Amino acid sequence: MTQQKTKHYPQHIDLEPVMHVEGTVRLPGSKSISNRTLLLAALAEGSTTIHDLLASDDTTVMLGALRSLGIKWEEIDERTIVVHGNGGVLPNHEADLFMGNAGTAIRPLTAALAVIGGDYTLHGVSRMHERPIGDLVDALTAVGAQIEYTGEPGFPPLRIKRGHIHANRMSVRGNVSSQFLTALLMAAPLMARGHAVTIDVVGELISKPYIEITLNLMRRFGVTVEQDGWASFTVQPGRKYASPGSIHVEGDASSASYFLAAGAIGGGPVRVEGVGRDSIQGDVRFADALERMGAIIERGDNWIEARSGADGVLKAIDADFNHIPDAAMTIAVAALYADGPSTLRNIASWRVKETDRLSAMATELRKIGATVEEGADYLRITPPEELAPATIDTYDDHRMAMCFSLAALDGKARRGNAMRINDPKCVAKTFPDYFEAFASIARNELF
Ligand SMILES: O=C(O)C1=C[C@@H](OP(=O)(O)O)[C@@H](O)[C@H](O)C1
Numbered sequence: 001m002t003q004q005k006t007k008h009y010p011q012h013i014d015l016e017p018v019m020h021v022e023g024t025v026r027l028p029g030s031k032s033i034s035n036r037t038l039l040l041a042a043l044a045e046g047s048t049t050i051h052d053l054l055a056s057d058d059t060t061v062m063l064g065a066l067r068s069l070g071i072k073w074e075e076i077d078e079r080t081i082v083v084h085g086n087g088g089v090l091p092n093h094e095a096d097l098f099m100g101n102a103g104t105a106i107r108p109l110t111a112a113l114a115v116i117g118g119d120y121t122l123h124g125v126s127r128m129h130e131r132p133i134g135d136l137v138d139a140l141t142a143v144g145a146q147i148e149y150t151g152e153p154g155f156p157p158l159r160i161k162r163g164h165i166h167a168n169r170m171s172v173r174g175n176v177s178s179q180f181l182t183a184l185l186m187a188a189p190l191m192a193r194g195h196a197v198t199i200d201v202v203g204e205l206i207s208k209p210y211i212e213i214t215l216n217l218m219r220r221f222g223v224t225v226e227q228d229g230w231a232s233f234t235v236q237p238g239r240k241y242a243s244p245g246s247i248h249v250e251g252d253a254s255s256a257s258y259f260l261a262a263g264a265i266g267g268g269p270v271r272v273e274g275v276g277r278d279s280i281q282g283d284v285r286f287a288d289a290l291e292r293m294g295a296i297i298e299r300g301d302n303w304i305e306a307r308s309g310a311d312g313v314l315k316a317i318d319a320d321f322n323h324i325p326d327a328a329m330t331i332a333v334a335a336l337y338a339d340g341p342s343t344l345r346n347i348a349s350w351r352v353k354e355t356d357r358l359s360a361m362a363t364e365l366r367k368i369g370a371t372v373e374e375g376a377d378y379l380r381i382t383p384p385e386e387l388a389p390a391t392i393d394t395y396d397d398h399r400m401a402m403c404f405s406l407a408a409l410d411g412k413a414r415r416g417n418a419m420r421i422n423d424p425k426c427v428a429k430t431f432p433d434y435f436e437a438f439a440s441i442a443r444n445e446l447f
């Protein structure tokens with residue numbers, strides 16, 4: 001019943017040093033677009049054919065949840081799914097939903113289920129039970145939702161019952177995760193029955209480009225949100241989701257970052273296909289950061305290409321990465337090849353993702369010889385004279401595994417090394433075939 005095919009991974013992968021990278025990679029579908037599209041299609045009137053949907057752990061849990069809720073969908077082929085929307089009504093009023101570690105599944109579903117009402121339990125892997133959800137639950141309970149914590153207050157698991165929602169105006173904090181605002185926005189048309197619903201953001205809003213993805217996809221499903229800067233968002237009464245008929249999922253711009261960085265470090269050109277200059281994903285701006293580091297970037301409608309600059313040495317960077325928290329992890333590893341210390345600022349949200357990424361990143365970069373200063377919300381990375389071979393722990397975090405594969409690359413300033421990546425199966429969260437794709441751009445045997 002799940003879409004993702006089971007794949008077998010070894011306990012660790014040993015990467016040989018890579019002398020040169022070059023080639024083209026077709027990206028898997030965007031996780032952020034896939035999971036939003038699945039939920040919007042389920043809530044819409046009519047059937048939606050979704051092309052190039054991501055097949056990974058995060059979409060598998062969303063598809064499984066929709067099926068448990070009584071939403072019908074079928075797989076046409078490996079990359080195409082048809083979801084039969086049920087117009088904002090869920091056939092099953094009771095369900096136990098396993099959400100893995102997918103923030104893009106549990107947060108939007110919590111809001112939608114709390115508004116629709118029923119008897120639902122949402123839980124996930126142990127790390128999911130340490131990832132905050134209190135700001136979203138507070139926003140929903142303040143307008144009449146019934147949500148209980150069955151474990152630690154502020155964290156999943158959750159039990160959602162039928163509440164009495166009266167939401168003309170609601171507010172949510174935006175400084176821990178933008179996914180809470182995304183969740184409320186996607187549920188807002190279900191609340192805007194006979195009156196408008198305004199959502200005010202309290203304090204700072206992080207990861208803003210992800211809100212743009214949400215608004216863009218809601219618009220494609222027929223609901224326009226009125227926006228007052230980043231401070232408040234209004235859905236007018238009577239707006240309902242309607243299927244656009246068919247929708248195409250862009251390639252994942254965060255997944256693109258590993259290949260673009262590879263091209264920038266290891267010669268290139270490396271081209272990614274599936275995202276381009278018109279992408280709706282903020283993470284395409286990762287290419288701008290690489291450009292600042294001296295890489296040569298070219299962009300087409302549906303592709304981006306990176307290669308090393310004229311002297312081949314990456315320039316150190318000091319920048320705010322709040323807008324691209326996921327792709328910024330790739331910059332942290334690219335910084336190993338830079339001509340001086342790099343500073344990644346305003347990335348406190350790293351602490352509450354798949355692992356505490358500030359701490360994990362600092363620990364693993366040090367194994368390769370870097371000097372790392374770990375602040376509350378920043379990392380300062382000074383590359384070593386020479387990179388050391390290392391065994392990298394991945395903390396059940398797909399991005400740790402994917403980023404650190406880059407340290408096998410030969411750069412102009414520093415040579416790559418044999419890298420052992422422990423527990424490579426964690427890449428299945430968003431990119432089950434990552435290591436095959438990485439091997440396809442290595443111009444010597446990788447394994
Ligand atoms: O809405 C989304 O699709 C996402 C938002 C970001 O999370 P935060 O808003 O928690 O930073 C990002 O890190 C995550 O991978 C996907």
Ligand SMILES: C=C(OP(=O)(O)O)C(=O)O
Pocket residue numbers: 101102103104326353354399430
């Ligand atoms: C933070 C991430 O995931 P999630 O959608 O679970 O928040 C991520 O993919 O880097």
